Amino acid sequence: MVLMVLRKAGTAAAAAGVVTFGLLGLVTVGTFAASGTPQQSANRAALSPGTVPAAFQAPIQQWGALCPEISPPMLAAQLYQESGFDPKAQSGVGAQGMAQFMPDTWAAYGTDANGDGRKDVWDPLDAIASAATFDCALAKDVAKVPGDRQANLLAAYNAGPYAVTKYNGVPPYKETQGYVRNIQAMARSFTVPTAPVEVSGQSAGAIYFAQSKLGTPYLWGGEGLPSQNGRFDCSGLTQAAYASVGIALPRVANDQWYAGPHPSRDQLRPGDLVFWATDLNDPRSIHHVGIYVGGGYMINAPHTGAVIRYDKIDTREYIGATRVTSDGAQALPSRNADGSVSAPSRPGTTAPTGPAAPTTPSAPVAPAALATPSTAPTPPAAGPPAAAAPPAPAGPDPAGAGRRAARN
Numbered sequence: 001m002v003l004m005v006l007r008k009a010g011t012a013a014a015a016a017g018v019v020t021f022g023l024l025g026l027v028t029v030g031t032f033a034a035s036g037t038p039q040q041s042a043n044r045a046a047l048s049p050g051t052v053p054a055a056f057q058a059p060i061q062q063w064g065a066l067c068p069e070i071s072p073p074m075l076a077a078q079l080y081q082e083s084g085f086d087p088k089a090q091s092g093v094g095a096q097g098m099a100q101f102m103p104d105t106w107a108a109y110g111t112d113a114n115g116d117g118r119k120d121v122w123d124p125l126d127a128i129a130s131a132a133t134f135d136c137a138l139a140k141d142v143a144k145v146p147g148d149r150q151a152n153l154l155a156a157y158n159a160g161p162y163a164v165t166k167y168n169g170v171p172p173y174k175e176t177q178g179y180v181r182n183i184q185a186m187a188r189s190f191t192v193p194t195a196p197v198e199v200s201g202q203s204a205g206a207i208y209f210a211q212s213k214l215g216t217p218y219l220w221g222g223e224g225l226p227s228q229n230g231r232f233d234c235s236g237l238t239q240a241a242y243a244s245v246g247i248a249l250p251r252v253a254n255d256q257w258y259a260g261p262h263p264s265r266d267q268l269r270p271g272d273l274v275f276w277a278t279d280l281n282d283p284r285s286i287h288h289v290g291i292y293v294g295g296g297y298m299i300n301a302p303h304t305g306a307v308i309r310y311d312k313i314d315t316r317e318y319i320g321a322t323r324v325t326s327d328g329a330q331a332l333p334s335r336n337a338d339g340s341v342s343a344p345s346r347p348g349t350t351a352p353t354g355p356a357a358p359t360t361p362s363a364p365v366a367p368a369a370l371a372t373p374s375t376a377p378t379p380p381a382a383g384p385p386a387a388a389a390p391p392a393p394a395g396p397d398p399a400g401a402g403r404r405a406a407r408n
Helices: 002-016 020-032 054-063 072-083 103-109 124-141 149-159 161-166 174-190 203-211 234-243 326-331
Strands: 273-277 286-294 297-300 309-312 318-322
Touching (some): 054 072, 054 124, 072 124, 072 149, 124 149, 149 174, 174 326, 234 286
């Protein structure tokens, strides 16, 4: 299978004008050789720039250090799991705001983070601070329970402190164990890499699938179904490519962004997903995705009227890349029919056993004044425009839409 991948890569790359040596060398070295050591533990890491909307970067970094058991990446993962960073999110059971608090829990743990004299569940700064305050209160409630203290607080968030104390750690509930595993796995997508990101073992198979679709006409909303004559749009192609190697990705591009850690431009390896956004300070505006193959090229399902082809990645609106992992993809929240996030737990909802809120509310502890939100990193300098930037598909393309449009 490896030889077939390389033969197909060489033939197709030559047809597209790609330098064969660069492509094949990167596929061989990048896909099958280790690129570094494992990253540091997520619960001690800093929040990676560009993984949350810029306006929320500094507050999440600030409040994510409120107590030792939480971290900025873990807090970001929780907020994304709960609402997709939507300050106006509201669930059918009454959970409200970015952190999806139930009213009774908000009354106990709501925090005025912006100093306007109000504790507003719809204000993102208040919601971020309150989520951290609630987490740290839970951590205090289960502080005497042995084991991983972050895992214990996450279990308490999902099942209540009583259950964690009763079972002397994460209780044997499938939902709770899944919640703990998913938040800790998703936190790696929000973590600043401090070492080269490890190569995905499934990348070669994903590339092989995508190469087999070269020349196929683009179809907005296409998922490769027989009724669609096997045609794809951008995120339909990436979803199918990774499904072919047993990894289930979400349907839209800006959700696929969180399916693993984010290698820098110089750490890209074949099989990485590469993304474009209309606002480089807001990953919610991601509208396009391709599969990197090496040498500065990707396999791309670009837009209506084009075919799946090789294109250069160093073009305008390039926001970054994701190295897909099995646990990262599995950790992503599912979406309801209206596009809203379907999260497994809400602060203040009834858990399998025991109350979801801490048994003894702790007074909110305010950290230092919030810093001015930082901006996302400057995108890589564009190379010679041998290929045009992937244009946004015409019409309300679900693969080319930002998060707000994807929820329509």
